Amino acid sequence: MxxxxxxxxxxxxxxxxxxxxxxxxxxxxxxxxxxxxxxxxxxxxxxxxxxxxxxxxxxxxxxxxxxxxxxxxxxxxxxxxxxxxxxxxxxxxxxxxxxxxxxxxxxxxxxxxxxxxxxxxxxxxxxxxxxxxxxxxxxxxxxxxxxxxxxxxxxxxxxxxxxxxxxxxxxxxxxxxxxxxxxxxxxxxxxxxxxxxxxRDQLEAENVALRSELSRTRAFGEVIGQSEAMRIVLDALDQVASTDLPVLITGETGTGKELIARALHRRSARSDQPLVKVRCATLPAALIGETSPAVTV
CATH class of the missing domain: 3.30.450.40 (GAF domain)
Structure with a gap:
């Protein structure tokens, strides 16, 4: 020294x-x-x-x-x-x-x-x-x-x-x-x-937030939206994706029910299994209790 x-x-x-x-x-x-x-x-x-x-x-x-x-x-x-x-x-x-x-x-x-x-x-x-x-x-x-x-x-x-x-x-x-x-x-x-x-701390915090947002974007795939209504939908999707509960997605034709269904499938435990899509309009009304074509299963 x-x-x-x-x-x-x-x-x-x-x-x-x-x-x-x-x-x-x-x-x-x-x-x-x-x-x-x-x-x-x-x-x-x-x-x-x-x-x-x-x-x-x-x-x-x-x-x-x-x-x-x-x-x-x-x-x-x-x-x-x-x-x-x-x-x-x-x-x-x-x-x-x-x-x-x-x-x-x-x-x-x-x-x-x-x-x-x-x-x-x-x-x-x-x-x-x-x-x-x-x-x-x-x-x-x-x-x-x-x-x-x-x-x-x-x-x-x-x-x-x-x-x-x-x-x-x-x-x-x-x-x-x-x-x-x-x-x-x-x-x-x-x-x-x-x-x-x-x-550096601010950059790390922003990086974490950005990674979280990117992860969320990747997780929801084709679903794009930043509105409060869309965030409520995506938060609900997050909550039910890990469960085995049946989920009913409703909405007018062209509002993106199939996109939500695919996003739900990707977030679920069955994401490694195929997603089977059926047009309900081709099924007997008595079978599903619904006559509107605006339903995806």
């Missing part, structure tokens, strides 16, 4: 930052799972830029932000799940704040322009964005949202959070932005893989 390049330490010069970015890229590229990506990011960054939690939020067209991964530094995955549950519970230990919308906000403007958004102390804010209330409920006091840009397009944000009311300094933000480039590529790949899986 290839050894991981050792990350530099603060304070960082230009050469050190380049080494850090290279170290982060190597660590992130070695992982395919986004949860593991966050673990490796924490391993590289926490000795230089302290934080307690990190998450990846992907932006999807028409769906807003979607959490892709969450990591609680130095804790087992079960602890991370507990924090995520806490975000959904009522706020404890601090007075609630009125909510302010994301739309048209300073946060939205900064993220759209590719600049980070920083909150040094949530409890010092007079109002919260909806996500800030969830962070406060989980015990978070400070955070930084770093835009994830891939080929100039905003695909999401990386959120680095602290449990203490201490904002991120400019040098720390510069480091996070450098590493966010690699995180953006990993998130874009994960989103693309999710879309591929969704399209």
């Amino acid at each position: 290839r050894s991981r390049r050792k990350a530099p330490s603060l304070p960082l010069g230009d050469g050190d930052r380049h080494a850090l970015v290279l170290c982060a890229w190597e660590a992130i590229n070695a992982e395919r799972d986004l949860d593991r990506v966050l673990v490796t990011v924490a391993d590289v960054l926490v000795p230089l830029v302290a934080f307690d939690a990190v998450s990846l939020i992907g932006f999807e067209e028409g769906k807003g932000g979607r959490p892709y991964a969450f990591h609680l530094v130095g804790e087992a995955p079960e602890a991370a799940a507990t924090v995520l549950m806490a975000m959904k519970r009522p706020l404890e230990g601090a007075p609630d704040r009125p909510l302010r919308p994301h739309a048209g906000s300073v946060l939205a403007a900064r993220i759209r322009s590719g600049r980070p958004y920083i909150c040094a102390d949530l409890l010092a804010e007079p109002a919260w964005y909806p996500h800030e209330r969830r962070l406060a409920a989980a015990g978070i006091r400070a955070y930084a949202s770093i835009p994830l840009l891939v080929r100039g397009s905003l695909i999401g944000v990386a959120v680095f959070a602290r449990r203490v009311p201490r904002g991120f300094r400019d040098l720390e933000l510069a480091v996070l932005q450098d590493v966010a480039r690699a995180m953006g590529v990993a998130t874009a790949n994960a989103m693309a893989n999710d879309e591929i899986r969704r399209l």
Whole structure:
């Protein structure tokens, strides 16, 4: 197994930052799972830029932000799940704040322009964005949202959070932005893989439906029709085909009684036997109790 390049330490010069970015890229590229990506990011960054939690939020067209991964530094995955549950519970230990919308906000403007958004102390804010209330409920006091840009397009944000009311300094933000480039590529790949899986599942479902329809078409042979009335007839045919019950098919001349009879025969247990057709008009009326020629047996 290839050894991981050792990350530099603060304070960082230009050469050190380049080494850090290279170290982060190597660590992130070695992982395919986004949860593991966050673990490796924490391993590289926490000795230089302290934080307690990190998450990846992907932006999807028409769906807003979607959490892709969450990591609680130095804790087992079960602890991370507990924090995520806490975000959904009522706020404890601090007075609630009125909510302010994301739309048209300073946060939205900064993220759209590719600049980070920083909150040094949530409890010092007079109002919260909806996500800030969830962070406060989980015990978070400070955070930084770093835009994830891939080929100039905003695909999401990386959120680095602290449990203490201490904002991120400019040098720390510069480091996070450098590493966010690699995180953006990993998130874009994960989103693309999710879309591929969704399209594959959709294609498989459509394939199953098409095979079912083709099977139904082959089973009913010459019987063609998509109307509700025809579907009722074919469903009834399906129900009786496997039984030994006698079936009476009635209808005006030319409505396809013989086609239905042949389809019924093909679906029955006697499909390997010949279908014997008799024109009832040639039989004595007393024998069958019917004088209309529009009957096929």
